[in-house]
Amino acid sequence: MTVRRVLIACEGKHESGSQTGVALQPEGELPALPRLIHRVLAEPSAVEYTCTPFSKVRHVPGKGHKWGRKVKRLILLAKADEYDAVVVLIDRDRKKNQDRLEPLKQARDEMMILFQSCAVGTAIETFDAWMICDENAIENADGDKSHCHTTPESLAGKEGSGKHPKDRAARIFGSGKGLANHYQTIAEHIDMNRLAERCPDGFAPFRKDVESRIVPLFK
Numbered sequence: 001m002t003v004r005r006v007l008i009a010c011e012g013k014h015e016s017g018s019q020t021g022v023a024l025q026p027e028g029e030l031p032a033l034p035r036l037i038h039r040v041l042a043e044p045s046a047v048e049y050t051c052t053p054f055s056k057v058r059h060v061p062g063k064g065h066k067w068g069r070k071v072k073r074l075i076l077l078a079k080a081d082e083y084d085a086v087v088v089l090i091d092r093d094r095k096k097n098q099d100r101l102e103p104l105k106q107a108r109d110e111m112m113i114l115f116q117s118c119a120v121g122t123a124i125e126t127f128d129a130w131m132i133c134d135e136n137a138i139e140n141a142d143g144d145k146s147h148c149h150t151t152p153e154s155l156a157g158k159e160g161s162g163k164h165p166k167d168r169a170a171r172i173f174g175s176g177k178g179l180a181n182h183y184q185t186i187a188e189h190i191d192m193n194r195l196a197e198r199c200p201d202g203f204a205p206f207r208k209d210v211e212s213r214i215v216p217l218f219k
Contacts, residue, residue, distance in 0.1 A: 004047045004084040004217055008034060009054040009074050011091050013180050015127050016051035023048040032131065032183035037087055039192060040210045044218045050083075054090055067100065068107030075111045075118060085117040085214045089206065091126040094156055119213045121206030124153045124199065128165035131183045132172060133198040134190045141185035143172040150198055 005023070010016050010033050017031030024030055025048055026038050034049040041047070052074075059069035060076070071088055078086045088108075092100045104120035111118070123130060129152035132138070135145035149155065149168050157163030170176040196204040 002046060004044070005082070006034075006037070006047060006049050006085045006087060006214070007074065007078045007081075007083045008037065008049055008051045008087045008089075009057060009070075010051060010089045011054060011127060014131075014183055015089065016053070017180055017184065020051050020053060023050050029184060030187075031180065032187040033089060033127070035184065035187035036130075036190075036192075037210060039187075040207050041215055041218060047218070054088065064107070065099075065103035068103035068110075071104050071107035071118075071120065072111055075108070075115045078118075079115050084217055085119075086115070087210065087214070088118070088120045089127070090122055092122040092124045092202070094125050097122070117214050117217055119206070119209040121209055122202060123206075124202035125156055126165050128169045128179070128183075129153055129155060130190075130195060130199055130203055131179075131186050132165060132168050134186070134194050137186040137190040138172055140189040141173075141182045143182060144174075145172075147172045153199055153201055 015031065015033035024034060026043065030038060030049065034051065054070065057070045057073050059066055060072045074086055074088065088104055090100060101122045108118045108120050132149050133152045135148040138145045138148055147168060152165055155163050155165050155168060159166050166176060169179055173179065173182050196207055
């Protein structure tokens, strides 16, 4: 059986856990983002996930948006290291789509001749928003579900303002520390359709991109 290898580039430890650069198996304790991706892929057995910090990816030389040039570098690395798929997820961080998501898409599309299985997306405004929108998943992760936010993409304030997804997560779990472990549990239990409904501009299109560009590898 062929084991498909998926390279995931993301913002930080809340998404990827602490084991970056290490191949992770789905039967183990996957960090939050690999677990969500695994569920979108319908939980195949013959797969492994490797996370890498997007911030540490070097740009390819030349002109173009810096985020797009990072995507191109990731695709070149994935091709050289014989990965089967690449997933890129970054936070929008109160920026406009043309400054975040569109450069990712454009770079991915420009590299299609070389590498086809690449999905990209942005979390609005941060990945934490995806982790605070399902009261049942929050309860499974030992959080206070009364602080669940059903429209988390509306939390567009600065961190520390009380109107930021991380601020709400800290209220849910009593602290902003140790969120990666809580998020890992949430990703295992979250209702994926509810997540798409409550994060329609971030998670919903990201899920569709993974479904259209990476799911075919497993069929």
